[in-house]
Structures are given as structure tokens and as C-alpha cells.
Amino acid sequence: MVFVNAEVSPRPRRNSAAQLLEAVSQILTERNSTEVSLSDVAAASNLNAALVKYHFRNKEGLLLALVRRDAETALAQLNSLVEMPLAPEQKIRIHVSGIINTYARHPYLNRLLHELLESKDEAVVRELNAFFVKPLATAQAALLRQGVEAGAFREVAPMHFYLAITGACDQFFYSAKSLKYAFGVPEIADGMREAYAEFVADMAIKALRKG
């Protein structure tokens, strides 16, 4: 929880926004769902549902802010990775694990991203792309360029790489029911996620290697 402003004031304390986000995050994690009502969030956070409107306008605004909160941590790590003195292949491997670990840490995040990218409110779609997809794509493009400059990677279209790798990572989380019914895997066991991350990282690196 982030205590942005602890002083007592007649306006809602600014940390009530962080409390609401933490409450909705916990509810969605427990339910393994993206369905939640404003009164659920109010009850779990001991705050008034009117505060949601004050901070986030409506439920979609609250969910968008939750994605922003979770994405900020992941994007900060990715931007540090770009600056690290590591071999280009090693950075791609860490990046792929980072995507998969971010989805694993916030079980609702993958579904929520998809739902908000489908929002009927075009402003929501634009905002989500601006604070999440574009910075992610920009950092990825930097990783690709570093590899090309080091003589390790061939030139590929960053958009192709983005679509293929995020699509491959997404599918693991999106397809739990298919793993169950089509592959006979009733639930994600220890090590399955790591094994898949390794497969995708290997695939990404081979797609980038010269020759």
C-alpha cells in the first residue's frame, strides 16, 4: 500500500485511491475473475462507494487504474532491463520471463487487459495503449536494436516481434480451459509456467539470431 499523503484533510485522503486499488486487486485474485461490483470494493476496503466515483469515475475507470498500477511495476523493471549491461539474448530471456511472471503475479491481469482493449469506450482503449502497450513496444524495440547493434540479432519488424511474443505469453493464461479439456492438464502445476517461459524465450531468441 502506498501512503501518498497521510495528512488529515477535508478532501478524501489521496491514499484512499491506493486502498481501493488494493481491495479490487485482492478481490479479483481471490475470485480468479474480472467480475466485481463497486459495493464489493467499498465493503472490502471499508471505504464509501462514492470514493470510487471520486477517484475513478466508474468501475471501468477503477479497473483501468488497477492495470496501470500493475503495469507500472512491470514497465519499470523492463526499462531497467534495457539499461543493464547484459548480452542481448540474455535480456530477451529475462523479458519473456518478466511478461509471464507479471501475468502470474496478477491472475486477473491478462483477462482484464483483453477486456479493456475491447472496451466500447474508445478513450479507455487509447489510454491503455498509451500507458501500457506503447511503452512495452518501445522497450522491446530498444532490446531488438541493441541486439542488432551488437551484431547478435537480425533486423525484424518490432511489431511482428511484439505480436508474436506477447501473443505466445498471453495464450498460456488465456487457455486454462483448453489445457484442461484438450490437453488433459487439469491445472497449472509447479514448473509448467517456467518450462513454457523457457520455450517461448528460446523461440524468441532463435527468431532473432542471425543466419
Place this chain on the structure above:
Amino acid sequence: MVFVNAEVSPRPRRNSAAQLLEAVSQILTERNSTEVSLSDVAAASNLNAALVKYHFRNKEGLLLALVRRDAETALAQLNSLVEMPLAPEQKIRIHVSGIINTYARHPYLNRLLHELLESKDEAVVRELNAFFVKPLATAQAALLRQGVEAGAFREVAPMHFYLAITGACDQFFYSAKSLKYAFGVPEIADGMREAYAEFVADMAIKALRKG
């Protein structure tokens, strides 16, 4: 349109099911959406909305039957591909193009698959996996095995390959808004789809090659 049974009978003609499926397919294609009402379908097909209930129980049943119709053609082609006397790498290339062309031919199909795989009706999820995901995964596994037996491919887990490749293909269709807002690509131009299919096919082949 499939005329299964052209004889006049007091029961609804069996081809009315095919007519309803064709009507809903046309409506969803025109709207570039998966939203449709039973009365829209009835009006477009000049058939009674009660026929939808007779053939498909409800709207979700109608949409599931549409996916089944579209998937059958794609799966028949894939099963022929398994039997063709081509090099394993060539078959993978054709398979990836096949997935992407199937989604392109039926613009609603990718979204509809995702929505139905998320259905609250577990029977729908189970059925969709049984008639679509499992046969697709089985045919893919055969392509992988052929490559291993020919000495061209290393052993990979078919589930990993399935998730990574279908995920990569899906993302192109799922991400139209991100292409617009994050990559500055306002719409899918000629050749973009083919270029992406080639990228994914190359990636798949490199992931499978020995060494």
C-alpha cells in the same frame, strides 16, 4: 450453403440450419462484431426466430454451431496437410498460413472463439475444445512427429508449440486497436497479414529445427 435434405416435410427443413448459420456469418462479417440478436438472424434469413431455438437451443448454441461450421473446413484442410508428401518445414509454413487465413476469411471467428472459450456454460467450453482445440492440437502433434521422424525437428512439447503458435496468430487479429494506437497502423493493409504469417512461420520452424 449445404442442402442436406431438400425434401418437403412438415418438420423444419434441415437446410434451415445451414441458412441460419450463413445469415449469422454474414451479419457478423458485415458488423465486424460478435454481437447479434436472434431477431436479426431471423430477419436476414427470412426464417422464424423459433427455428433458431429448434436447431440450436439459444444464441450461444447458434454461435457455437457457426464456429463448428467454420472450423470444420479448416480442420479438414489441416488433416489433408498431415497426409501430404511435403517436407516437414513446408507443412509447418502452410499450417501457419492456414490459421491466419482462416481468421482472415471469417473476421468474427477469433473473437468468437475467445468468447465461447470463456462461456459460463461449461458444456459449451467442453464441446468447443472437443470439436476444435483437440483436433487442431492432434494434427499439430502429427506434424511435429513427422518432422522428428524425418530427422528435421527436435522434440518439443506439442502443448508448448500449440500455445505459442496459436497465441502468436491470434494476437494479430486481437490487437487491431493496439496496431492503431501503439504502432500507428490505422488499418490492416494488403500484404501485412502475409508478412506476419511469414514471420510466425519462420519463428515456428526455427523453434523446431535441430541444433
